[in-house]
Amino acid sequence: MTRVHDMGGRFGDGPVVPEPQGVVPFAAEWHENALALTVAAGALGKWNIDTSRHARETLSPKDYTRYSYYEKWIAALADLLVETGLVDAEELKAGKALVPVTSGDAVITAQRMATGLAKGSPASRDSDVAPCFDVGQAVRTLRPAANRLVNGGHTRLPSYAAGARGRILRCHGAHVLPDSNAHGLGEAPEPLYAVAFAAGELWAAPEHPDDEVILDLWQSYMEPA
């Protein structure tokens, strides 16, 4: 029903440890290479951001927990490269290219990368799905928090907010639906909203009666309350 990455609200993780202000330095050289490789390989266009998030989420709970941040990225990247056929499993084993790419595949150059970083990949789309909620309207999220298209699939409704009553705070317009897009089922854009939940709706012992948590939720994650 849920996966190890869905940790909002969990107890037991200990203190948050602040770091110096300013630009965040890479802790090791392989960290910067892990980030760069992941970003550059994404630009090959064989998968989208939802697919890559799902690839990290489907690491086994044991691996997800023991891997550091960039180890998760690298493991998911290796899995995606093999799944999409860009790299052969034998090549991973050998640690070198066995089948050179002759033609057809795009080469990611520095110039193409710079353009890609500057342009980004907007997720807003035109959509045939009409908005059915207005600002201020009361809604309730579906329960359980789960992908309704693919069992065990990617979703962006955290389990801590499943079955909760909230109110529409903002309409963001229509955005690509991750639950569909992560699984090659199309972008299926639909209205996206910022939804406010009272802390007392989500937690047994809220810190303050006026505190709120805001989530960005797709229309199909909710019903009128």
Added chain:
Amino acid sequence: MPHDHSDHDHAHALLPPDPALRVRALETILTRKGLIAPNALDEIIDTYQNRIGPQNGATVVARAWSDPAFRAALLKDATSVVADLGYFGRQGEHMVVVENTPEQHNMVVCTLCSCYPWPLLGIPPGWYKSDAYRARAVREPRAVLADFGVGLPPDTAVRVWDSTAEIRYLVLPMRPEGTEGLDEEALAQLVTRDSMIGTGLAKVPS
């Protein structure tokens, strides 16, 4: 790729266990196959180490403190306002700026992964990506703020923004007192990275 994995068919298990060697193996394969040029990797690293960072966000905040019309436009449509300043791109395609007031403090987290406004803040600090922050920020933001040495007045409400979609949030911190005579450049020096995530407050001039 609608299927799920089981542990035994994970391709990444074929790589060497040491993470540095894993990365090097993938880099070798992808560059040798002609898929990624080595200077494309250098371009990415250079962008996020030398060109993009919290100084971008600080410029935006200092302008908002100094120029009421800019502030109003920023709160209404941050994406186009910051794009006009040249801040746009990967992980910042849809920006929303939320304003701290004496009545309301805002704080940003991504409980499901590590979504963060890269064009304005660069890549996120380790704590932002940590299990502790992701798990606790939504349930006990005031206890997390205490880890940062921040205490809020009892009548200030906290709004925690969990970045579950492609909208990226930036906190507009409150302008510190005693900064009336300062220009934008001096004001920007008071704007810390954490104050724009909401785990800190802007610095008071010394």
